[in-house]
Amino acid sequence: MYCYDAVDRLIVEERVAQFRDQTLRYLAGELDEDAFKPLRLQNGLYIQRYAPMLRVAIPYGVLSSTQLRKLAEIARKFDRGYGHFTTRQNIQYNWVKVEEVPDILAELATVSMHAIQTSGSCVRNVTTDAFAGVAQDEIVDPRPYCELMRQWSTLHPEFAHLPRKFKVAFNGAKEDRAATPVHDLSFDLYRDEVGEVRLIVKVGGGQGRTPRIASIIKRDLHWSEMLTYTEAVLRAYNRLGRRDNIFKARIKIQVQELGAEAFAAEVESDWAHLRNGPNTLTQDALDRVAQFFIDPPLETWSEPASKTLAIDPNFQAWKKRNLTAHRHGDYAAVTISLKREGIAPGDATDAEMDFIADLADRYSFNEIRVSYHQNLILPHVPRAKLHELFSELDSRGLARANIDMASDIICCPGGDFCSLANAKSIPLSAAIADKLAPIEDEIGAIAINVSGCINACAHHHVGHIGVLGVEKAGEDWYQIMLGGRPDGVGRLGVLTGKSVRQEDVPGVIDRLARHYLDVRNEGESFIAAVERLGTDSFKIILAEEPAAA
Amino acid sequence: MSLVIELDQQGAKVIGQAPERAPLTPPKPANEGHGDVRKKIVPNVKQPTEPTNAEWEGGQYLSMQEWLDGSQEGGAILLQPADDVKKLDGRIGNAALISVDFHRIGDGRGYSHAFLLRKRLNYQGRLRAQGAVTADQVFAMARVGFDSFALRADQSADTALRSLDSFGVPYQGAVVAGTATDRADANFAARVRLLERALVEIAQRHDRPALASSLSAEDMVITDVIARLKLPIDIFTLETGRLNPETLALIPQVKERYGIEIDVRRPDEHAVAAYITAHGKDGFYDSVAARKLCCNIRKVAPLDEALNGRDAWLTGQRRDQAVTRGALPEAERDSERTMQKYNPLAAWAWADVLAYATRFDIPMNALYQRGYVSIGCEPCTKAIRPGEDPRNGRWWWENQGSKECGLHTIQNVTR
Numbered sequence: 001m002y003c004y005d006a007v008d009r010l011i012v013e014e015r016v017a018q019f020r021d022q023t024l025r026y027l028a029g030e031l032d033e034d035a036f037k038p039l040r041l042q043n044g045l046y047i048q049r050y051a052p053m054l055r056v057a058i059p060y061g062v063l064s065s066t067q068l069r070k071l072a073e074i075a076r077k078f079d080r081g082y083g084h085f086t087t088r089q090n091i092q093y094n095w096v097k098v099e100e101v102p103d104i105l106a107e108l109a110t111v112s113m114h115a116i117q118t119s120g121s122c123v124r125n126v127t128t129d130a131f132a133g134v135a136q137d138e139i140v141d142p143r144p145y146c147e148l149m150r151q152w153s154t155l156h157p158e159f160a161h162l163p164r165k166f167k168v169a170f171n172g173a174k175e176d177r178a179a180t181p182v183h184d185l186s187f188d189l190y191r192d193e194v195g196e197v198r199l200i201v202k203v204g205g206g207q208g209r210t211p212r213i214a215s216i217i218k219r220d221l222h223w224s225e226m227l228t229y230t231e232a233v234l235r236a237y238n239r240l241g242r243r244d245n246i247f248k249a250r251i252k253i254q255v256q257e258l259g260a261e262a263f264a265a266e267v268e269s270d271w272a273h274l275r276n277g278p279n280t281l282t283q284d285a286l287d288r289v290a291q292f293f294i295d296p297p298l299e300t301w302s303e304p305a306s307k308t309l310a311i312d313p314n315f316q317a318w319k320k321r322n323l324t325a326h327r328h329g330d331y332a333a334v335t336i337s338l339k340r341e342g343i344a345p346g347d348a349t350d351a352e353m354d355f356i357a358d359l360a361d362r363y364s365f366n367e368i369r370v371s372y373h374q375n376l377i378l379p380h381v382p383r384a385k386l387h388e389l390f391s392e393l394d395s396r397g398l399a400r401a402n403i404d405m406a407s408d409i410i411c412c413p414g415g416d417f418c419s420l421a422n423a424k425s426i427p428l429s430a431a432i433a434d435k436l437a438p439i440e441d442e443i444g445a446i447a448i449n450v451s452g453c454i455n456a457c458a459h460h461h462v463g464h465i466g467v468l469g470v471e472k473a474g475e476d477w478y479q480i481m482l483g484g485r486p487d488g489v490g491r492l493g494v495l496t497g498k499s500v501r502q503e504d505v506p507g508v509i510d511r512l513a514r515h516y517l518d519v520r521n522e523g524e525s526f527i528a529a530v531e532r533l534g535t536d537s538f539k540i541i542l543a544e545e546p547a548a549a
Numbered sequence: 550m551s552l553v554i555e556l557d558q559q560g561a562k563v564i565g566q567a568p569e570r571a572p573l574t575p576p577k578p579a580n581e582g583h584g585d586v587r588k589k590i591v592p593n594v595k596q597p598t599e600p601t602n603a604e605w606e607g608g609q610y611l612s613m614q615e616w617l618d619g620s621q622e623g624g625a626i627l628l629q630p631a632d633d634v635k636k637l638d639g640r641i642g643n644a645a646l647i648s649v650d651f652h653r654i655g656d657g658r659g660y661s662h663a664f665l666l667r668k669r670l671n672y673q674g675r676l677r678a679q680g681a682v683t684a685d686q687v688f689a690m691a692r693v694g695f696d697s698f699a700l701r702a703d704q705s706a707d708t709a710l711r712s713l714d715s716f717g718v719p720y721q722g723a724v725v726a727g728t729a730t731d732r733a734d735a736n737f738a739a740r741v742r743l744l745e746r747a748l749v750e751i752a753q754r755h756d757r758p759a760l761a762s763s764l765s766a767e768d769m770v771i772t773d774v775i776a777r778l779k780l781p782i783d784i785f786t787l788e789t790g791r792l793n794p795e796t797l798a799l800i801p802q803v804k805e806r807y808g809i810e811i812d813v814r815r816p817d818e819h820a821v822a823a824y825i826t827a828h829g830k831d832g833f834y835d836s837v838a839a840r841k842l843c844c845n846i847r848k849v850a851p852l853d854e855a856l857n858g859r860d861a862w863l864t865g866q867r868r869d870q871a872v873t874r875g876a877l878p879e880a881e882r883d884s885e886r887t888m889q890k891y892n893p894l895a896a897w898a899w900a901d902v903l904a905y906a907t908r909f910d911i912p913m914n915a916l917y918q919r920g921y922v923s924i925g926c927e928p929c930t931k932a933i934r935p936g937e938d939p940r941n942g943r944w945w946w947e948n949q950g951s952k953e954c955g956l957h958t959i960q961n962v963t964r
Contacts, residue, residue, distance in 0.1 A: 006739035006896075007718050007732070013746065014716050022685060025708070029573030032703075035683050038654055050582040098578035121655060151725045155716065157689035158664050161657025227726055239661045243630075247592045273669060278722040284729045419586045453587075 001064055001367060002147050002292045004112040011154065012109045015116055019043045020102035027099060042122055042160065044115030045101050049419040054096045055118040056108060057125040060132065060146040060170070061089035061370040065357040068368050070111040072353035078104050083353070085338060085346040087179075087410055087459055088167070089127050089370040090118055094417050116154055121162045123153035123234070128170040129177040130371035133293055134333050134379045136325045140189035140197050142172035144290040145226060148281065152227050159234045163241035163249040166234070167206075179372055181205050181213045181490025182462055184251045185233055187226070197223040203233060203263065204255030205490065207456035212252040213490045215260035217267065223286070225271075227279040232271035236263065296365035301330040301384040315390050317441075318401040323386075326379075332386065334364075334378045335371065336393060337400040337408065341433070344426045345411040346374030355396055363389050372486075373410055375403065404445045406513070407433035410459060414452030414469065415476070421452035423469025423476035428505055432467075435506035436513060443513050446526040447485070462486035464527045465509055466493045476502045482512065483535045485527055494535050497542055508542060515541045551602075552706050553677070554687065554713075556696040561713060563706045570703060597652040600627055601680035602699070605646055613637065616644070627679075630658040634665045641672050649695070651680040660693045667694035684709035692719065717742035737904050740897065745774055747879070747893045751861060752780040755889070758861040759783040761852060761956070762811065764792075764799045765924055766902050766913055767865030767894050773911045776807035782863065785812035785855045789847035790821065791926040795915040802912040814851040821846055831928055837947055840929075844954040847926070852956055853886070861889040866957060867897050870923060871940040873953055899939070925954065 004012070019039070026036040044055040056071070063071075071091055075083045078100055079093040086092060096104065108114055118125055126149050128142045129135065149168060153159070159166075169178045172189040180186035180202060188200040199221040205214025221229055241254045255263045324333040336356060339345050348356070356376055360368045363385055364378035371377055381389060393399040402408045409432060412418065414425030429450045436443065449463030453470075460466030466481035477499040484493030500508055513526070515538055520529045530538060553564045603610055610627035611619065613636065621642030628634065628649045641647070647666060649659040659678065666672040677697035678690050687698050687709050700709055718724065718739045723731040748771070751758050760775065762768035762784050775782050786800065800811050824832070824846055833840035856862055868877045883890040894902070899922070906913055916924055920932030922939040933942040940952050 005732075006736045006743060007720070007724060010718055010739040010743050010746075011716060011720065013743070017746075018712070018715050021711075027575060027578065029575040030705070030708075031685075033576065035654060035685070039685055047579045047583045049584055052578075052580060052582070097580050121657075148725060151720045154720055155689075156721055157692035157719075158660040159657070160689055161655050161660065235661055235664075238657055243656060243658075244594055244596060245592045246590070246594065279726045281726045282728055285726050285732070288729060288732060419583050422587070 001062055002059075002143075002289065008112065008151070009109075012112070012114045012116075015043075015114060015155070016102060016105045016109050019105060023099065023102050038120055038161070040098075040101075041120035042117055043101070043105065044118035045096075045098070046119060047419070048094065048413075048417050049415075049421075050417070051095045052098050052101075053417070054093045054101060054104060054115060055086070056091050056093070056113060056115045057118045058089050058091060058113075058370050059150050060126055060128045060143055061130050062132075062143065063368040063370065064111075065360040065366040065368065067111045067113055068353050068357040068360070070107060070113065072350040072357070074104055074107055075350040075353065077107075081351075082347050082349045084344065084413060085348065085370050085374045085376070087372050087374060087457070088125060089130070089372065090125055091370070092413070094413070119165070120160075121164050122160050122166065123156065123162075124165055124167045126150050126153070126168050126170065127178055127183075127372070129173055130369040130377050131177060131324055131333055131379070132172065132369075133295070134324070134326055135173050135175075135177075136327055137174040138172055138327070139174065139191060140172040141290075141293055142170035142178075142187075142189055143293045144286060145172075145187070145189065145223065146170050147289045147292075148227070148285065149230070152230075152279065156234075159238055162234070162238055163243045164246065164251075166237070166251065168230075176487040177372060179459065179462065179486035179490075181488075182207050182211070182459065182486060183214060185230065186214060187221075189223075192220070199223065199226060201229065201233075204252040204260065206250050206252040207459060207461045208250070209247055209454050210250075210253065210256075211456070211461040211492050212256060213492065214252075215255055215263075217260055217264035224281045225275060227281060228274040228277060229267070229271055231274055231279060232267045235270055236266045240266065295328075296367070296380055298328045298331060298380065299382075301382045312387075314394070314399070314401070315387060318390055318399050319386065321401040321405065322399075322403045324377075328380075330383055331380050332383055333369075334381045334386070334389065335403045336376045336378065336398050337402055338375050339402060339408045339433070340397060340400055342430070344413075344416075345409055345429055348376070352396065352398065356398070359389065359392060373404070373408060375408070402440070404447070406436040406440045406443050406446050406448060408447075409433060410447070410449040410463065412451050412457035414450075418452060418457075420455060421469065422454070422471040423452050423478065423502070425450045425452040425458065425467075425469060428467065428469075428476075428478070428502055431502075431506045432509055435510050439510075439513060439517065442517055443526060446513070448509065449484075459486060460484075461492045462490065463493060464530065465512060467505060467509075470499055472499070478502065478505050480505065480508055480512075482538055483527070483530045496535070496539050511541060512538055551702055552700045552704070554698045554700065554706060554709055555675075556691060556713075561710055563710070567706060568702050596631075597629075600629070600650050601652060602650075603627070605648065605677075607645060610648065616640075628659070628662055630656050630662075632662070634662045634670070637666070637672075638670050641670060641674075644674060646675045646677060646697075647672065648677040648679050648697075648699075651678060651682055654681050654683060654686065656681075660689065663690070663693040663695050684712050688712050688715040737901060737908075740901055741905065741908075744770075744893055745778060747891070748774050748780055748782065748863075749778060751863065751891055751893075752782050755861040757783070757859045758863065758891075759785055759856070759859055760863040760865075761855070762786045763865070763925070764796050764914060765865055766906055766911075766917060767867060767897075769799070769803075769911045769913060770902055770905045771863060771865055771893065772803060772807070772809070773905075773909050776809055777909075783812065784809060785814055787848050787851050787855070788813045788815050789851075789926050790816060791847065791928055793914075793916060793924070793927045793930070796924060799912055799914060806912055812855070814855045816847045816851050820850070833929065834946060840944060840947070841955060849955045856886055856888070859888060861891065862886075863891045863893065864957065865894055866892045867894050867899075867902075869898055871952060874957075 025031045046053045080095045084092045126146045166184045169180045169183040169186045171178045171180045182205045186202045201218040202214035322335045369377040409429045411429040415421040447464040449458045449460045450467040451458040451460040462484040468479045479499045480496045481493030605625045613632045616626045625646035678695045679699035724735040833843040877895045879895045
């Protein structure tokens with residue numbers, strides 16, 4: 001885990017002092033709302049429907065147990081005893097008070113955390129694979145590159161007032177678990193024929209109003225040129241991106257209108273001046289950061305053979321669903337599902353965060369990850385201790401065996417919290433999960449994403465099934481999309497038909513799922529069946545009258 | 550003309566008079582939320598057509614096009630956000646001033662204008678930001694190359710000047726991408742600034758804070774910061790009666806260098822006399838108990854007295870000085886004396902102390918040059934070999950675990 005040095009620490013402490021001063025000037029009437037807004041946004045402070053919301057950065061989803069305990073303490077002291085983990089590996093507090101935010105930021109600084117650039121028109125928190133450094137299919141560990149990008153983009157003086165927000169993601173594995181095709185700027189890390197790390201650079205991906213899959217603009221960027229090239233991309237966007245309409249201000253529109261090749265040419269012409277300049281990464285710079293991302297002292301364990309364990313169906317189901325293979329054969333990465341009955345997806349209480357921090361200390365070298373799927377992960381658990389861990393999780397209702405399944409729904413805060421939402425998303429997610437419960441096991445892996453509005457915080461465009469809240473005459477209606485995926489080259493889902501009422505959504509999804517069960521080949525996943533048969537063959541089913549129950 | 554802040558070699562200066570400001574009206578913070586704001590979003594942003602200010606101190610600005618069409622002799626250019634700065638390449642001529650117009654805070658194109666003018670077109674003259682220029686932007690603006698700021702009418706020059714110093718060691722450039730030495734240098738600068746911040750905060754938070762100085766290099770570092778920043782933190786030292794002359798020589802040196810009179814505290818004469826009678830002058834070599842009693846009379850009791858009536862004290866202790874200090878916090882509660890205790894150098898390495906001593910040329914105990922590292926009373930301190938544990942030079946006849954004089958006992962960690 002990265003460890004702050006004096007440079008990191010000073011920046012975070014001075015940022016707290018700066019924002020405290022700004023907040024005091026705002027509260028005194030010296031700073032008007034317009035001048036205060038970009039300042040508070042770049043410190044993670046939104047004003048939501050009913051209260052202010054603070055988004056805290058969890059850089060590339062890596063947390064220590066000490067940090068998680070601090071997040072729990074903040075939930076307890078400054079909020080209503082819970083926090084919400086997001087698809088961008090952050091945590092949000094929904095009930096903070098404007099005047100208390102500087103104190104919260106000061107608390108975060110004591111554990112090397114901050115809320116810098118978690119919102120506003122700037123480079124946002126960098127994200128990556130939650131299984132970085134653990135996954136068996138990893139080619140290059142993305143974390144050192146993420147950390148270098150985090151530092152370089154933090155308080156960059158030139159790029160704090162971009163046309164719109166700018167999200168960066170890294171993927172270093174064969175399977176893309178970071179949704180890089182739908183990011184403003186993303187990198188696929190690989191090794192060239194002589195073993196040097198190089199990057200495929202993609203720009204202009206995004207969701208929201210105008211979803212778009214990112215275009216590749218460079219295939220062989222040497223790692224040492226990562227920052228100079230990024231600088232050129234950001235300058236092209238800052239100077240030439242659209243600022244006449246906020247709905248058209250993301251880089252995806254610029255790339256779309258200009259064409260990926262012309263955009264790449266603009267970048268190259270600026271980059272020619274930056275290459276070998278002061279932002280060229282040295283081996284020293286990479287080594288300094290990489291030294292923090294080494295394996296913990298993993299040991300050889302033998303898994304105890306036990307007849308009683310073998311017949312515990314809950315443990316077996318949990319082992320089947322919630323485990324990810326670790327590079328070290330005697331360990332596993334355990335996903336703790338935050339998708340539980342009656343609880344908003346991604347939410348955890350202060351007590352649960354404290355509990356999970358304790359588990360991390362005892363089972364996973366004090367480390368926790370936050371995933372794109374809004375779950376928490378213990379990355380290094382000895383296989384020999386899985387049953388013990390399962391029992392502890394189960395005792396607190398945290399052992400739901402549903403990872404990557406129908407009830408593991410990605411969901412935004414929606415109309416219950418967000419001032420932009422057209423419709424609620426949390427209760428609908430619960431209704432969908434309930435409806436599919438009887439066939440959840442049969443369905444197997446499926447990604448269902450529920451967004452309360454067009455801004456697509458729950459990534460509905462890239463859900464195998466995506467649900468989008470729209471408003472019709474004051475009522476909550478929903479569009480249902482099919483066939484999207486955030487991995488591989490990425491694919492956007494297509495509309496299945498007209499929007500439907502809230503109460504009809506679970507039924508529609510149930511019919512899509514049951515149709516899959518009817519038509520699938522042996523061992524074929526939901527998304528594979530949709531891709532083989534085409535979305536139209538599923539749409540036709542919906543057009544038929546539903547069979548009487 | 551509005552208030553302008555200009556930067557040059559000597560620092561920042563303010564030109565002009567601040568306009569009258571309307572009385573402040575504190576807002577009601579939006580703790581009840583903003584409700585449903587969908588209808589309030591206006592997608593189209595009106596692009597400005599007029600400059601925010603068409604004149605500079607030498608007359609009318611020329612637009613970029615007017616400049617390119619003209620003789621490029623004298624005068625000032627006003628760049629608009631949508632201008633392509635690169636067109637000025639090789640054609641800046643002898644412009645007296647280039648200004649960049651900011652029509653709203655959120656339009657960041659002007660920052661790239663400044664970068665390109667400075668780094669790509671190599672423009673070295675005055676570069677001004679005007680329009681929606683607030684105090685909170687000037688730090689970033691200065692970093693991309695602006696050296697003149699025509700503040701928005703409602704902005705305070707004092708706040709802007711303060712915000713120019715917002716961050717001591719920004720990330721970009723060599724600090725992130727450079728060599729190990731670059732980062733080490735940046736870390737030293739950051740460590741010094743963290744120390745300065747910590748001492749300022751202690752001075753603000755407490756009524757009567759004091760540094761208990763052993764006249765060590767560490768304490769001279771803290772003394773130097775107190776003196777440079779003129780902080781209301783008192784300094785006292787415990788003159789045990791057994792200190793080296795080299796150590797005592799620092800007291801007048803501090804007076805001469807900083808004008809600071811260190812409060813010299815001495816042990817109770819009767820207690821010292823009684824100790825000598827019972828144990829002999831050097832009885833501390835005989836047992837840990839006898840040594841601790843001596844420490845108690847000559848150091849601990851005078852310390853208690855010096856701290857009487859105070860609400861905080863500071864020390865120069867560092868974590869890597871001794872095994873007993875490995876978990877030393879930067880701030881702790883001294884429950885025995887019911888006050889805060891600060892160890893602002895806790896995270897410093899000896900190399901940092903030496904770097905500071907060199908950089909700021911502070912008075913140093915001459916014994917350091919003779920191999921001493923940790924310096925206490927003369928009979929209980931000796932030089933060590935290079936690479937040896939620093940604490941081996943103190944009470945060398947005892948075990949590591951007991952090597953504290955009693956001034957510093959393990960406290961509850963608050964940080």
